[in-house]
Amino acid sequence: MNLKTFSRGGVHPPEHKLSSGLAIEELPLPEVVVIPVSQHLGAPAKVIVDRGDQVKIGQVIAQSEGFVSTNIHSSVSGKVLKVDKFMDSSGYRKMAVQIQVEGEDWEETIDRTDDLVRNTVLKSEAIRKKILEAGIVGLGGATFPTHVKLMVPKGKIAEYLIINGVECEPYLTADHALMMQRTEEVFAGILVLMKGLGVEKAIVGIENNKPDAILKMKQVAKGSKVQVQGLKVKYPQGGEKQLVQALLKREVPSGGLPIDVGVVVFNVGTALAAYDAVNKNRPLIDRVVTVTGKSLEKPSNFLVRIGTPVSYLVEKAGGLPGDTAKVINGGPMMGKALSTLDVPVVKGSSGILLISEAEARRKEVLPCIRCTKCVTVCPMGLEPYLMMSLSEKARYERMESEKVLDCIECGSCSYTCPSSRPLLDYIRLGKAEVGKIMRARKAV
Amino acid sequence: MNKFIVSPSPHTYTDESVPKLMYGVIISLLPALAVSVWFFGIGMIVVTSVSIASCILFEYLIQRYMMKVKPSHLDGSALITGLLLAFCLPANIPFWMVMIGALAAVGIGKMTFGGLGNNIFNPALVGRVFLFISFPVAMTAWPEAGQWMQYTDAVTGATPLGMMKEGLAFKTVGEIMPEVPSFLHLLSGKMMGSSGEVSALALLVGMLYMMYRKIISWHIPVSILATVFVFTGVLWLANPDRFADPLFHLLTGGLMLGAIFMATDYVTSPMTHKGMIIYGVGIGVVTVLIRTFGAYPEGVQFAILIFNGFTPLINKFVKPKRFGKEVSRG
Numbered sequence: 001m002n003l004k005t006f007s008r009g010g011v012h013p014p015e016h017k018l019s020s021g022l023a024i025e026e027l028p029l030p031e032v033v034v035i036p037v038s039q040h041l042g043a044p045a046k047v048i049v050d051r052g053d054q055v056k057i058g059q060v061i062a063q064s065e066g067f068v069s070t071n072i073h074s075s076v077s078g079k080v081l082k083v084d085k086f087m088d089s090s091g092y093r094k095m096a097v098q099i100q101v102e103g104e105d106w107e108e109t110i111d112r113t114d115d116l117v118r119n120t121v122l123k124s125e126a127i128r129k130k131i132l133e134a135g136i137v138g139l140g141g142a143t144f145p146t147h148v149k150l151m152v153p154k155g156k157i158a159e160y161l162i163i164n165g166v167e168c169e170p171y172l173t174a175d176h177a178l179m180m181q182r183t184e185e186v187f188a189g190i191l192v193l194m195k196g197l198g199v200e201k202a203i204v205g206i207e208n209n210k211p212d213a214i215l216k217m218k219q220v221a222k223g224s225k226v227q228v229q230g231l232k233v234k235y236p237q238g239g240e241k242q243l244v245q246a247l248l249k250r251e252v253p254s255g256g257l258p259i260d261v262g263v264v265v266f267n268v269g270t271a272l273a274a275y276d277a278v279n280k281n282r283p284l285i286d287r288v289v290t291v292t293g294k295s296l297e298k299p300s301n302f303l304v305r306i307g308t309p310v311s312y313l314v315e316k317a318g319g320l321p322g323d324t325a326k327v328i329n330g331g332p333m334m335g336k337a338l339s340t341l342d343v344p345v346v347k348g349s350s351g352i353l354l355i356s357e358a359e360a361r362r363k364e365v366l367p368c369i370r371c372t373k374c375v376t377v378c379p380m381g382l383e384p385y386l387m388m389s390l391s392e393k394a395r396y397e398r399m400e401s402e403k404v405l406d407c408i409e410c411g412s413c414s415y416t417c418p419s420s421r422p423l424l425d426y427i428r429l430g431k432a433e434v435g436k437i438m439r440a441r442k443a444v
Numbered sequence: 445m446n447k448f449i450v451s452p453s454p455h456t457y458t459d460e461s462v463p464k465l466m467y468g469v470i471i472s473l474l475p476a477l478a479v480s481v482w483f484f485g486i487g488m489i490v491v492t493s494v495s496i497a498s499c500i501l502f503e504y505l506i507q508r509y510m511m512k513v514k515p516s517h518l519d520g521s522a523l524i525t526g527l528l529l530a531f532c533l534p535a536n537i538p539f540w541m542v543m544i545g546a547l548a549a550v551g552i553g554k555m556t557f558g559g560l561g562n563n564i565f566n567p568a569l570v571g572r573v574f575l576f577i578s579f580p581v582a583m584t585a586w587p588e589a590g591q592w593m594q595y596t597d598a599v600t601g602a603t604p605l606g607m608m609k610e611g612l613a614f615k616t617v618g619e620i621m622p623e624v625p626s627f628l629h630l631l632s633g634k635m636m637g638s639s640g641e642v643s644a645l646a647l648l649v650g651m652l653y654m655m656y657r658k659i660i661s662w663h664i665p666v667s668i669l670a671t672v673f674v675f676t677g678v679l680w681l682a683n684p685d686r687f688a689d690p691l692f693h694l695l696t697g698g699l700m701l702g703a704i705f706m707a708t709d710y711v712t713s714p715m716t717h718k719g720m721i722i723y724g725v726g727i728g729v730v731t732v733l734i735r736t737f738g739a740y741p742e743g744v745q746f747a748i749l750i751f752n753g754f755t756p757l758i759n760k761f762v763k764p765k766r767f768g769k770e771v772s773r774g
Contacts, residue, residue, distance in 0.1 A: 008767060013456055091450070170456065241767060251768045326449045332456040339450050359456070360449050366462050366519075367561035371710045373460075376661075376717075381766040383715065386759075403766055411454030418460045425452055 003208060005232035006242040009379040011412045012234060013333065015209060018292050018299040019173045024181055026303045027316060029101050033076050033307030035061065036088045036096040039346040040137040041144045042068030047097060053080045058107035058283050061097050064132060070145040071135040072097075075285040075305035077105035089310075089329045089336060089343050096344070099307070110282045116184050117279035120192050124150075127196035127278055134277030135284045135347075139269030140164055140175075140238065141330060143348040146274065149264055150196045159262035161194050161202040162247060163271055165217070166231065166238040168207060169331025172351045174288040175268045177301040179206070179213040186268050187220045189275030194225075196274070197264055202226045203247050204268075207233045235333060236410035240265045242379055254406050269350075289313060289345055293354030295321035304345050310352055311341035326360035328353040333411045366419035374413040374423055380406045384413035384423040391430035396437055399430045407431060466520025468659045472650035473527055473705065479633050479643040484535035485592030488639050494539045496526030498546030506555045513559075521560050525549055528568035531640025531701055532745070533575065536587040536598045541579055548574035565752045566712050569745050576745075586636035603637045604630065604696045608688055609741035616685040621692075630695035641701040644694070651704040660708045663720035668703040669694060671728025679736060687736060699731065702744035712752040719755075719762040726751045 038044035045062035055061060055074040062072035078101045085093040106112060120127065132147040152158045167175040178186060194202050204221070206214045208230045218228045229247055236242055241252045243265060250261040258265050266274075269287065276282040285306055292299040297318025304313060310327070314320050320341070328335040329343075330350055374384035382403060390399045404427060413423040480488045504517040529549050533542065549571030557563040576583045584606070587598035602610070604624040611620040625635040633643025641647075654660045672693055679687040693699070698706075707713060707727055714723050727747045734743020 008765070011458075013458075245767075254766065254768045256768065324448070326451075326455060328455055333454045335453055335455065337448065337450040337452075337455065339448055353455075355455060362451065363457065363461070367559070369462060369465075369521075369561045369710045370713075370715060371465065372661075372715050375715050375764055378764070379767065381764045383764065385715065406767065409453070415454045415456065416458050416460070418458070418462050418465055420457065420461070424454065428452065 003230055003232040004246050005234050006237060006246040006379060008381050009377045009412060010234040010236065010242075011377050011416055013170050013415060015233075016170045016294070017173050017176075017209070018171065018294070019290050019301050020176060022173070022177070022299070022301050024177050024288055024301045024303050027305070027308065027313065029076060029305065030308050030312045031101055032081065032098060033101065033305060034086045034096050034098045034309070034344040035072060035075065035307040036086070036094055036344065036346060037062040037072050038094055039072065039143060039306070039348065040070050041142065042066065042070075044095060045069060045072045047083050047095065049080050049083070049097060051080055051083060054078070055080060055099060056105045056107050058110050058285055068145055068148055070137055070147070071133060071283070073135055073283040073285050074099060075307050076101045078102035087340065087343055089338060089346065089349070091339050111280040112282075116188065118188050118191070120195055120278055122195075122278060124196055124198050127192060130278045131196065131274060134273070134282070136270065136273045136277050137284070137347050138267055139273060139287060139347065139350070140267035141334070141348050141350055146266070146270055149266070150193070152197070152259060152264075156259045157262055158197050158199050158259060158264055159201065160248065160264075161190070161197055161199050162243060162258070162263055162265045163190055163202060163204040163268055164238055164240075164243055164265055165204050165206040165210075165213065165268045166243060167210070168233075168235045168238040169333055169335070169351075171292045171353050172290050172331045173292075173301055174290045174350050176210050176213055177288055178268055178272055179210070179217055182272055183216050183220050185275045186272050187217070187226065188279060189271035189273070190226055191224075192274045192278045193266055193271055200225055204228045205231050205237075205243050205247050207231050207237060209233045236379055236408065236412065239379065239408050239410060241408065254403060284347060287345070287347065287349065289349050290351035291317040292351060293321065293324070295323050295356055296354055297321070306347060307344045309341070310338065310343055310345060313345065313352055314341055314354070321354060321356075323356040324354045325357040326355040328355060333415065334409065362422075363420035365421055368419055368421060371418060373416045373418065377412040377416045379410060379412065380408060382407060384427060387430060388421060388423045388426040391426035394433075396430060396433040400434045400437065404430050404434055463520050465659055466524060468657050469524055469654065469705075470520065470527065472653040472659070473524075473531070473640075475646040475649045476531065476640050476643055476701075477527070479646040480531070480535070480639045483589035483633060483642065484587060484639055485594070487535035487587060487591075487595045487598060490539060490595055491533055491535055491537060491542055491639060492527065492530040494542045495530035495533070495546055496523055498543045499523070499526035499529065499550050502547050502550040503555070506551060507559070511555065511559070516560065519560065522550065525554070525567045528640075528705060529571045531705075532568065532572045532638045532698060534583065534586050535639040536585065536594070536596050536600065537582050538596055541575060541582060544578070545571040545575040561711055563711055564756070565749055566706050566709050569706055569749055572745060573749065588636060589634050589642075601636050603741065604635055604692070605735065605741040608692075612686070617688050618685060621688075624692075627691070627695070630692070635696070637696075638698060638701070641698045644700045647700040647704050654708075661717065661720070663717050664708045664713060664724045665703045667721045667724025668707060668728045668731075669699070671725045672699060672732055675729060675732040676736070679732075693732070693735065697735070697742040698744045702748055703727075707748050707751075712755060714755050714758045714762065716759075716762055716764050718764075719758040722758055722762060723751050723755065726754065
């Protein structure tokens with residue numbers, strides 16, 4: 001197999017895919033769900049239900065506000081207990097709808113059969129409308145509203161659809177499970193997205209540590225215009241810019257988007273959600289979440305309703321191990337640490353990772369010995385050691401000219417530093433300050 | 445309620461650490477150390493032990509009593525400085541001179557700049573050049589190999605490079621070559637020279653180990669050695685009576701030790717691969733210029749120190765290739 005990968009930098013952390021090959025297990029309904037109205041990038045949706053209302057599964061409970069926004073649906077049937085601020089995975093209290101689960105009462109318009117609908121009769125515009133109505137966002141973690149990405153800006157031409165099946169984060173296996181068990185639907189979803197975008201060509205990128213998924217996707221894509229490409233295992237290949245470069249040798253410009261080189265990238269989970277929305281009338285009310293950790297009794301791939309508390313997932317995976325010191329929403333490289341298990345699963349939750357005390361502790365910070373490892377691994381061609389020292393000295397203008405805003409925050413520098421220096425922490429600080437300076441400059 | 449640690453990503457780290465890297469370098473120096481003990485016996489053992497002990501002690505004393513910080517004398521870096529300093533001294537040099545060299549290496553070379561990670565010049569070479577200027581006679585009396593029990597009383601002679609430099613005043617290369625050790629001896633290290641620099645073979649084994657462990661990349665050693673080979677090759681082809689052949693230049697003097705272990709010092713070498721090649725080519729060119737046109741038979745020590753001084757400039761102007769072309773943001 002001809003193995004492609006991105007050309008600059010990258011690391012290979014231990015994979016620890018504990019839940020690899022496990023069947024997707026549908027999680028029983030919890031008693032209460034909390035559904036935040038801001039689960040996507042852009043404006044929060046506007047709540048349209050009230051305390052005491054009865055809602056059905058798939059009913060819109062908060063409506064899209066503005067262009068970059070999307071709808072939020074009830075993932076359960078039951079009674080609205082409260083419309084209030086609840087803590088979400090960011091650690092802040094944000095507007096959400098709390099619903100008491102009662103029975104399983106679905107919206108009648110949803111096609112709940114297992115019949116595969118391969119052909120989409122709808123045109124591009126109608127597809128985008130359905131995707132907006134169904135509340136589809138990028139399920140790889142960035143949660144950018146999908147209907148916006150399907151609108152090619154004036155002056156740009158979309159040539160390729162790229163489907164991200166890389167799943168380069170250690171531990172996570174949700175996308176792998178989808179490609180193995182929902183292969184036909186994922187493929188049909190790719191066709192939907194191609195039609196929505198108006199492109200003729202699509203490439204699915206999958207890392208070579210999932211040979212079974214590569215094979216299955218190749219079988220289903222045979223004879224179509226969808227190409228399946230195995231990739232050499234290297235983090236952060238799932239980064240949009242890295243993936244586009246690995247597959248097409250095209251470099252997204254600094255400050256630009258993949259569409260600048262004729263490409264739009266979606267995650268495999270997003271493809272499945274697009275299929276559900278367009279061909280089955282089913283809004284985004286659940287997703288596959290990997291629950292994992294070395295001490296966890298039963299690492300799992302759960303199909304979870306949006307709004308289910310994280311504590312419920314952990315309980316169903318064998319309970320919280322005694323040595324847990326850190327809970328990560330996402331993978332170990334880019335995931336966010338949670339302060340409590342009492343937060344809901346949202347559209348962007350790809351995994352819950354439990355880390356022990358020994359692994360969670362940061363090591364003592366030693367002086368930089370200029371070993372060049374951070375420069376060598378940076379996939380964006382930046383110099384993390386320099387960024388950190390500039391950030392410490394508050395030299396933000398120089399950071400701007402050194403292209404700090406190109407940083408994708410993949411964490412390869414901090415991961416690789418033999419002196420355990422908090423490189424990315426300081427780079428983030430610098431990015432925020434540079435952002436402020438640039439906004440101030442624009443305001444003048 | 446559970447109390448969880450909350451910190452920004454990443455949440456996982458490599459097993460690599462500064463001490464592990466340092467001890468990796470030390471392991472890669474062991475073959476050369478073994479060969480040198482075999483050739484120079486007790487002298488090598490005394491010089492090496494005194495050098496290592498003094499470097500560690502001076503680092504401790506300076507950090508503890510002058511800088512008043514937590515001493516880091518056991519992080520492996522002082523040990524490497526001590527080993528490398530011993531490697532570039534003759535094995536019959538009096539121990540008190542070694543101690544002065546160690547004080548110059550750690551004190552002037554490293555601690556004056558703020559300690560590990562901040563120094564501009566390679567500490568071991570600072571120590572060596574300090575001794576070279578202070579004690580020129582002791583620093584150019586090279587013991588003959590095989591005198592196991594002799595230390596300062598060892599019989600001495602000239603290095604192959606020294607023989608070449610002096611001989612060329614009145615002889616051709618062709619007339620000098622029969623007097624210098626054979627190719628096999630140059631490779632194995634049976635010749636006169638600084639204690640640790642003699643065995644090209646043992647040093648190359650160390651280089652391969654460091655590359656295998658990914659402690660160093662090929663860029664610096666290969667660009668230095670290739671430059672010396674090409675430059676001396678051109679000179680040799682132009683006038684084989686006046687200039688020695690490239691293989692002679694590769695296998696003699698401190699070139700291997702310098703290219704593999706001194707020039708690759710993390711702290712004092714450039715941060716990008718492109719910068720490393722500029723640095724390596726520069727060191728190669730200056731080494732050959734000093735050896736063939738300068739006053740000293742050997743120039744690698746000066747060449748490395750000069751380009752150590754250029755490293756901050758190289759870092760400032762030689763940048764890695766950034767991802768993506770620039771476009772103006774709407």
